[in-house]
Amino acid sequence: MKTPxxxxxxxxxxxxxxxxxxxxxxxxxxxxxxxxxGANGSGKTSTIRSLLRxxxxxxxDLLIDGKPFSSERGYLIGYLPEERGLYTRSKVLDTMxxxxxxxxxTRAEAREFSLKFLERVDxxxxxxxxxxxxxxxxxxxxxxxxxxxxxPKVLILDEPTKGLDPVNRKLLLDIVDEQQEKGAxxxxxxxxxxxxxxxxxxxxxLKDGKARAYGTVKAVKQExxxxxxxxxxxxxxxxxxxxxxxx
Amino acid sequence: MSKLNSVIRHEYMTIxxxxxxxxxxxxxxxxxxAVILLTNIGNQSSAARIEELAKxxxxxxxxxxxxxxxxxxxxGSGLALSPSSEKxxxxxxxxxxxxxxxxxxxEDLAGERTYDIYLSSNDLTINNSVHxxxxxxxxxSVFLPLGSADVIALAQNGAETKxxxxxxxxxxxxINEYIVPGxxxxxxxxxxxxxxxxxxxxxxxxxxxRSMEMVLTYVKPRHLIVGKLLAVTxxxxxxxxxxxxLAGVSLLVMHILGNTIALPAGxxxxxxxxxxxxxxxxxxxxxxxxxxxxGFMTATAAAAPSSKEANxxxxxxxxxxxxxxxxxMTILTDPENPIVRFLTFFPITSPVVxxxxxxxxxxxxxxxxxxxxxxxxFMVISIWVAVRAFSLGALExxxxxxxxxxxxxxx
Numbered sequence: 284m285k286t287p288x289x290x291x292x293x294x295x296x297x298x299x300x301x302x303x304x305x306x307x308x309x310x311x312x313x314x315x316x317x318x319x320x321g322a323n324g325s326g327k328t329s330t331i332r333s334l335l336r337x338x339x340x341x342x343x344d345l346l347i348d349g350k351p352f353s354s355e356r357g358y359l360i361g362y363l364p365e366e367r368g369l370y371t372r373s374k375v376l377d378t379m380x381x382x383x384x385x386x387x388x389t390r391a392e393a394r395e396f397s398l399k400f401l402e403r404v405d406x407x408x409x410x411x412x413x414x415x416x417x418x419x420x421x422x423x424x425x426x427x428x429x430x431x432x433x434x435p436k437v438l439i440l441d442e443p444t445k446g447l448d449p450v451n452r453k454l455l456l457d458i459v460d461e462q463q464e465k466g467a468x469x470x471x472x473x474x475x476x477x478x479x480x481x482x483x484x485x486x487x488x489l490k491d492g493k494a495r496a497y498g499t500v501k502a503v504k505q506e507x508x509x510x511x512x513x514x515x516x517x518x519x520x521x522x523x524x525x526x527x528x529x530x
Numbered sequence: 531m532s533k534l535n536s537v538i539r540h541e542y543m544t545i546x547x548x549x550x551x552x553x554x555x556x557x558x559x560x561x562x563x564a565v566i567l568l569t570n571i572g573n574q575s576s577a578a579r580i581e582e583l584a585k586x587x588x589x590x591x592x593x594x595x596x597x598x599x600x601x602x603x604x605x606g607s608g609l610a611l612s613p614s615s616e617k618x619x620x621x622x623x624x625x626x627x628x629x630x631x632x633x634x635x636x637e638d639l640a641g642e643r644t645y646d647i648y649l650s651s652n653d654l655t656i657n658n659s660v661h662x663x664x665x666x667x668x669x670x671s672v673f674l675p676l677g678s679a680d681v682i683a684l685a686q687n688g689a690e691t692k693x694x695x696x697x698x699x700x701x702x703x704x705i706n707e708y709i710v711p712g713x714x715x716x717x718x719x720x721x722x723x724x725x726x727x728x729x730x731x732x733x734x735x736x737x738x739x740r741s742m743e744m745v746l747t748y749v750k751p752r753h754l755i756v757g758k759l760l761a762v763t764x765x766x767x768x769x770x771x772x773x774x775x776l777a778g779v780s781l782l783v784m785h786i787l788g789n790t791i792a793l794p795a796g797x798x799x800x801x802x803x804x805x806x807x808x809x810x811x812x813x814x815x816x817x818x819x820x821x822x823x824x825g826f827m828t829a830t831a832a833a834a835p836s837s838k839e840a841n842x843x844x845x846x847x848x849x850x851x852x853x854x855x856x857x858x859m860t861i862l863t864d865p866e867n868p869i870v871r872f873l874t875f876f877p878i879t880s881p882v883v884x885x886x887x888x889x890x891x892x893x894x895x896x897x898x899x900x901x902x903x904x905x906x907x908f909m910v911i912s913i914w915v916a917v918r919a920f921s922l923g924a925l926e927x928x929x930x931x932x933x934x935x936x937x938x939x940x941x
Contacts, residue, residue: 337746354533357748364747368740373544384536385748429744 286349288313288436288468289334294343296326296333296492303329304492307343311485313436316459316469318479318500320512321489322520327472328365330489331439335362347437358387361435361462363443365472367426371415375406375425378414382429393432400428404454420451427455431462438462441472456482476513486512488519495519533749537757538764545728545765554724555772587656587663589630591620596639600671607667624648630656633664706801707808712889714812715882717770718819722851725766726823727844732758733831733920734840751921755913759824766820811888811898818905819881823847825912826878832920850878854886865892874901877908 287310296304304326311317321327332338334345336352345351348359370378376397383393401407404424406417414422423446430438440459444452459482463469471482479486479500486503488496496503496515507515545551591612592604604611612620623629625648632648639645647664649657673682695704736742745754826847834840854861854873861870861883873879874887874897884901887893893901 332743335747337743354746354748354750354753360747362744362747364743366740366743370544370736370741371739372548372735373540377540377543381536381540382744382748385533385745387533426744 285312287311288348289470290344290346290349291330291334292344294330294333294345295341296329296338297341298329298338302492304333307489307492307494309487309494309497311437311468311470313468314463314466315484316463316471316482318483318486318512319470319472319489320479320486320516325489326492327489328441331362331364331441331470331472335360335439357385358433359436360386361430361432361438361467363426363430363440365441367441369414369422369425369429372413374411374413375401375417376410379425379428379432383432386433386435388433396432397428400431403458404428420447423447424451424455427458431458434462434465434467436467437470438467439470439472442474443471444473444475444478476511476516479512483512488516490519495522534753534757534760537749537754538761541732541758541761542764544732545761546768551765555769558720559773559776587630587659590660590663591616591623591629591632592664592667593617593620593632593634595637596635596645598639598671599635599667600674603667603670603674607663621648624650627651631660633660633667635668706798707803707805707891708889709802710804711808711812711885714816715885715889718816718881718885719851720773721766721769721816721820722823724769725762726820726827726847728762728765729758729824730827730831730840730844731837732762733828734834734837737831737835738837752917755828755917755920758828759821759913762824763820808888808891811902812885814902815881815884815888815905818902818909819885822877822881822905822909822912823851825909825916828916829912829919832916832922847878851882853879854882858886861886862890862892875904877905877912880905880908 289309289311291310292308294304294307295302307326307330309317319327319330329338333340334347334352336354347356350356352360370381373381376394379397379400380390380393383396384390386393388396398407398410401410404427406421406424409417409421414425417425423443427440427443430440438459443455443459447455456478459469459471469482471478473479483500485499486496487494488503496507496519498506500512503515504510504512507518509515509518588608590609592599592609593612593614593616594604595614599611601611617632617634620629620632624632627650630650632646634646634648636642636645645664645668647657647660649660669686670682673685676682676685695702736745749757827844830843830847831837831840834843857869857873860867861873864870865887870883870887873883874893880901884893884898884905888898
């Protein structure tokens with residue numbers, strides 16, 4: 284069996300007396316899109332932050348490419364967080380190069396990638412523009428560029444299409460497809476179930492820090508005897524308590 | 531190491547590329563120069579000045595009941611003395627705006643040391659001019675019996691002093707010994723006002739623009755804070771280099787123009803003393819004090835949910851840094867005073883108090899070393915707290931990090 288690029292086993296997270304995540308386990312494999320779903324406050328962002336060691340897990344194993352993540356292995360990760368933003372007073376190209384360097388690229392590599400990416404997303408003329416002068420959608424494209432810099436093995440996208448118009452949404456999803464084709468594992472967090480239907484190979488639905496559904500899209504649908512992920516999501520969140528459905 | 535370099539370069543370039551950075555750097559010496567110039571102009575007092583004021587104030591009446599005012603001085607100013615009997619009438623004239631002002635020197639002026647001015651309006655310029663005129667008439671009249679213009683000038687302006695100081699029987703450079711280490715105090719305040727705030731801005735803006743989570747994926751909080759501290763230190767060196775360059779150019783221009791700088795009594799550029807021990811301590815207090823405050827600012831910015839609240843909290847440190855001014859005479863003259871001892875070791879006041887005491891040489895070698903060690907300890911704690919607060923508060927956008935959570939909650 285193929286070794287997963289991400290392996291989370293019996294993960295618990297408590298902050299103070301509050302239990303955020305309770306005994307969560309899942310794997311993500313290279314080349315797949317893994318939809319990580321749940322309502323606001325269900326523990327998705329805390330799980331990702333723990334995976335990236337921004338938060339220290341209370342217990343459990345959270346491994347990326349066989350080891351706990353550390354910032355020295357930043358080149359493995361492309362992360363577009365929910366709480367995202369850029370240095371508004373810096374120029375577009377400078378910002379991208381800075382993040383490229385933080386991910387372990389040389390200045391020249393980061394510059395070359397950035398210029399190509401800006402060309403690709405039709406922002407080449409904005410390279411020397413300050414970020415604050417860009418529209419929200421343009422800033423989001425820059426953030427995606429930062430995330431995919433260096434062709435990371437794991438791409439974590441937290442609501443990447445939020446606020447994008449249909450044209451840019453398609454462009455972003457095309458870029459996600461490309462990364463997947465290159466072999467990246469994509470953890471895709473969204474509230475838009477049509478995106479899950481279109482992109483995801485497997486999914487996990489989190490409620491109150493616990494996995495309520497986990498498996499391939501097809502298998503989860505069979506388990507819940509439903510034709511749509513949205514319906515399954517609503518069913519789970521309407522239940523007062525539910526057992527973990529492992530498929 | 532390369533990530534640290536990237537953080538330093540990014541932070542440094544972000545600060546020095548801001549137009550406001552250079553505007554503040556250039557504007558500050560210009561404003562100081564303008565204030566000095568205006569003060570000099572404002573302080574000019576001479577017969578010519580009296581005449582000038584008198585021309586503007588022909589409509590001012592003078593009554594002298596004290597007999598101290600010299601009539602020739604008054605008439606020389608284009609004015610005339612009015613008899614005391616017209617006092618009520620002249621006050622009415624001022625009230626009706628027929629006279630601009632009335633100055634009445636009372637009979638017991640020497641005893642009471644008070645005289646009256648009646649003004650026809652609230653105009654501050656006229657008020658100030660009449661006051662200067664009246665004062666100059668009085669001063670010149672009082673000093674006139676002394677005789678020659680030189681003696682009058684001496685009585686009015688005092689004389690410069692030439693001080694010879696001995697220590698253990700050896701002649702010393704006096705006040706010139708204090709100047710070089712004392713300059714570190716001035717430099718500290720300049721740097722404090724300019725640079726320490728950059729740490730606050732840098733962290734709180736990073737929180738506010740939500741770029742923190744992306745950054746923390748690739749850089750450890752410790753490295754990010756150290757990178758920012760080193761970048762701000764480099765910015766500080768840039769500022770110091772700029773001010774030194776500016777001072778050098780100013781000196782050169784003045785030298786070429788043949789002007790000399792009027793230094794306070796006893797200070798001589800040729801006699802400045804460069805005591806390596808005092809300078810080393812001053813530099814130590816300066817660097818450690820700077821990092822101490824930078825740590826406080828970082829912790830404040832990391833713990834506060836927004837830059838607005840961070841700015842509010844940071845006021846404590848700005849006020850604290852100026853506390854030594856309230857005790858400056860005690861610090862200079864009474865080093866054994868318990869308050870001075872306390873301020874020497876209290877974190878917020880220790881850098882300035884230690885630098886001042888080191889400059890005037892009222893700290894013994896043990897106290898000097900101890901204050902530097904204690905300050906370094908506080909500096910390490912402040913940076914530790916900053917990193918800890920940063921780890922906890924970097925992604926906290928809605929509430930302030932509580933002090934107890936710094937020591938209890940896992941980051």
